[in-house]
Amino acid sequence: KAGVTQTPRYLIKTRGQQVTLSCSPISGHRSVSWYQQTPGQGLQFLFEYFSETQRNKGNFPGRFSGRQFSNSRSEMNVSTLELGDSALYLCASSLRDSYSGNTIYFGEGSWLTVV
């Protein structure tokens, strides 16, 4: 079955603009989570959505937001972009119908460059 699909793969934005990234999870997966990866920082958790509800949120400013639709597809939005927002943004999906023993599967990511 198809994996996690993220669009766009690459984009360049200027400071102050906003950006929307999209993620289609694996069919049947109801949980979608977002991560930011910057060099040397590993994977920083942004937020997780399950059945259209934000279930968890990481330690990021309010400029970072997301939503999930009834078909489990998710979008994340970053407003008032800053140079430090340049990163690889990864989406991951999982069944997550129990609290443990579920693996998350990543998409290939969206590379955002802010100039």
Added chain:
Amino acid sequence: DQQVKQNSPSLSVQEGRISILNCDYTNSMFDYFLWYKKYPAEGPTFLISISSIKDKNEDGRFTVFLNKSAKHLSLHIVPSQPGDSAVYFCAALASQNFVFGPGTRLSVLP
């Protein structure tokens, strides 16, 4: 405060030898652990996992060991192959939160 630590940013191993990647955690509530491999310009791919009720899980060339008392886990790859060269992330799960380590870059030299 990093809850999941991978203290070696990089590791070089000769082809055919064993690679050992280490991970330490501080939160005793973590009850499930995973390893992911990431190539440049790709998303992380799941490798192997282990539940806190076990101390070892094996899948082909990959074995994960968990020492709960030391809050330490390790990934063993044997024999190492050049295609294993990638960044390896350790991840831990407590209730609904996945926490990732900063990663270790493994280079397998031919």
